[in-house]
Amino acid sequence: MPKFKLEYIWLDGYTPVPNLRGKTQIKEYDVFPSLEELPLWGFDGSSTQQAEGRSSDCVLKPVAVYPDPARTNGALVMCEVMMPDGVTPHPTNKRATILDDAGAWFGFEQEYFFYKNGRPLGFPEAGYPAPQGPYYTGVGFKNVGDVARQIVEEHLDLCLAAGINHEGINAEVAKGQWEFQIFGKGSKKAADEVWMARYLLLRLTEKYGVDIEFHCKPLGDTDWNGSGMHANFSTSYMREVGGKAYFEKLMAAFEANLDDHIAVYGPDNHMRLTGKHETAPWNKFSYGVADRGASIRVPHSFVKNDYKGYLEDRRPNSMGDPYQIASQILKTISSVSTDVSAAA
Structure with a gap:
């Protein structure tokens, strides 16, 4: 054998x-x-x-x-x-105690920085590179360097070969910053695959002498973006029934449970969720259609489809535990009654 x-x-x-x-x-x-x-x-x-x-x-x-x-x-x-x-x-x-539901779908957008010699990959030995602008989805050596794309492509291949539901990659807003996306049906399955994708990335970069920095604001209080792990989510009810009255009740529940969400959305979020760099303040809840600065971004497609589909919670950060993030989202959703006839 x-x-x-x-x-x-x-x-x-x-x-x-x-x-x-x-x-x-x-x-x-x-x-x-x-x-x-x-x-x-x-x-x-x-x-x-x-x-x-x-x-x-x-x-x-x-x-x-x-x-x-x-x-x-x-x-x-x-x-x-x-x-x-x-x-x-x-x-x-x-993992053993989180809420789980196969009908709950999660798409996690994992951002991170490549680090080498104590600074983001591509940063000069002193000071900063050119300001943010050309790096997001950038192409060319001056924007993405000479090794980052090789690493993310290898990582993508490893994930796909492992059967992980890896859905995409892109260079992010800051130099040396990248993102990959993982989709899964059910809290445990989605979170398992995020952790496994993180593992494969960390193991892969050993041979390049490069570290992965998952801290949500590694460059501190500067004009450089932090890293999130935006959580796109939906339930069977949200996809199949939805409706404006239910959506408004859902947003009220997210606002009422703000502290519970922030508590598990990753440490040091106060450094990242400042109201700048397309973030909502950590201690205030907001939502808006296509609003990248809101706590929850509502896609145009959601509204056009009679308030059915998925929503994006932009508050989880890059260090967050996807088990706890998904579970807290489900906990808040489960507190909202689907009986909206009176409100309608």
Whole structure:
């Protein structure tokens, strides 16, 4: 039987942002293993801030598996962290307790910076490059440099070969800043694929001597854009029924739950959501048709289609945990009654 290289991948216990971790075990299978065939596997939680040294055992539970195109007979195994009994979710295991709904669709727009030698890729050793303007969807060496496009193209190929629903890439507003988009049906599936795409990007850039900076405002209070992870979302009801009365109730619920959303939309959002650079202030809620400066952007197509379709929450940031982001969006949506006959 062929030997398969199983890369078990999980989120550690660091706060406010967990790190991706991974380790490999070798197992024999006749063909590429199914999720059900993958065993639980222990690890030292004292090295990942998930246990104390005197009782360090934690357990990895496979929850999704993808081909690993960078390895012969390789598999990428997304895992939840469990307590030593292998049944009880670890306190750091957010995935195990989030709201999920296969009818809820999420499209995440993951922005990030390439960094080398402590500064964004393409920045001079001192000062700044030319102002923002030509970099967004830019072409040519002076705009995107000589290696960034090679990396994002390789990353795209890796994701597609792994079966991740990667939907696109583009250079972003700041020099050295890029974006990829992931779409999934259901909170867990969509978030699994975002985390796996992040993992593949981080692993890929090792060979280029380039780091990925996910901080939402790495250049601080300057006239350079921060990085978001805009969350496009819809439910079956939003796509099939919708209506203006329901939409208005939905927006009222998002406004009422502003603090709950900001709490899980990624740390340091106050640095990014300033009301400048096409952002709404973090402590105010707004929505608008095609308004990139609103908390929630309402596409023209949504309004034209009798308030049916998807909406874009522009507040989640690039460091955010997509499990918690998707779950909070669903929690707010689920609080809104679909009985809008009185309002209509």
